[in-house]
């Protein structure tokens with residue numbers, strides 16, 4: 001960015017008001033900083049000429065502020081120069097402290113992000129026990145069904161903490177859509193008397209029948225999995241990952257990578273795609289020990 005010193009600090013706010021506004025992607029930056037008693041102000045991006053980044057900056061600036069001296073009073077044009085600035089807003093306290101050495105930023109702490117960066121990813125000891133318990137149950141189901149990829153959907157909310165749907169799915173030879181997550185989400189729809197796909201010989205019926213939850217979740221939301229966690233023995237494919245996204249799952253846990261088709265780590269990180277309209281947190285539980 002191009003910066004300049006403010007020769008008369010009494011004009012600082014006047015300058016900030018009259019200079020052209022910074023573009024939307026730079027609004028995380030403070031416009032003025034105090035560097036060892038000297039006020040400095042961000043002016044504009046440098047021009048495209050790498051050999052002369054200050055080319056026409058003064059002329060363009062005067063034109064932009066309307067050539068009225070009152071609008072740039074106090075600005076020291078002789079100090080126009082380039083300066084490194086943080087191009088992205090800080091997301092953590094550590095980033096904030098680091099970036100401030102270049103140029104002061106606005107910062108809004110996000111406890112969720114800070115928690116996720118801790119050693120335990122913001123998961124309490126009690127929650128860890130739930131995760132392990134759910135995976136043990138899921139892997140026991142998987143074992144009953146020839147180690148086919150399986151999925152369960154769990155309500156982690158206080159007062160619930162129950163398995164909502166289980167699917168030992170991945171009977172793709174019976175139906176091309178019969179993947180574990182697809183069938184498990186369909187199980188949630190059954191509880192809400194919603195649309196049920198007619199999976200041929202769906203083997204999870206008996207498991208669903210013995211599932212602890214019969215609670216309709218219609219009071220929660222219009223989306224099937226709002227607030228729910230999905231546990232998968234295997235990393236889901238793109239179709240299943242999108243189905244979990246469309247149903248608004250809260251978190252997705254998986255144990256085994258799917259190197260050829262996995263959509264959360266192996267071939268793509270679908271949950272990190274900028275254009276998606278819902279994000280769930282993804283946890284890869286490596287080296288899960290069924291015992």
Ligand SMILES: [Zn+2]
Nearest residue numbers: 179237239240
């Ligand atoms: Zn799938």
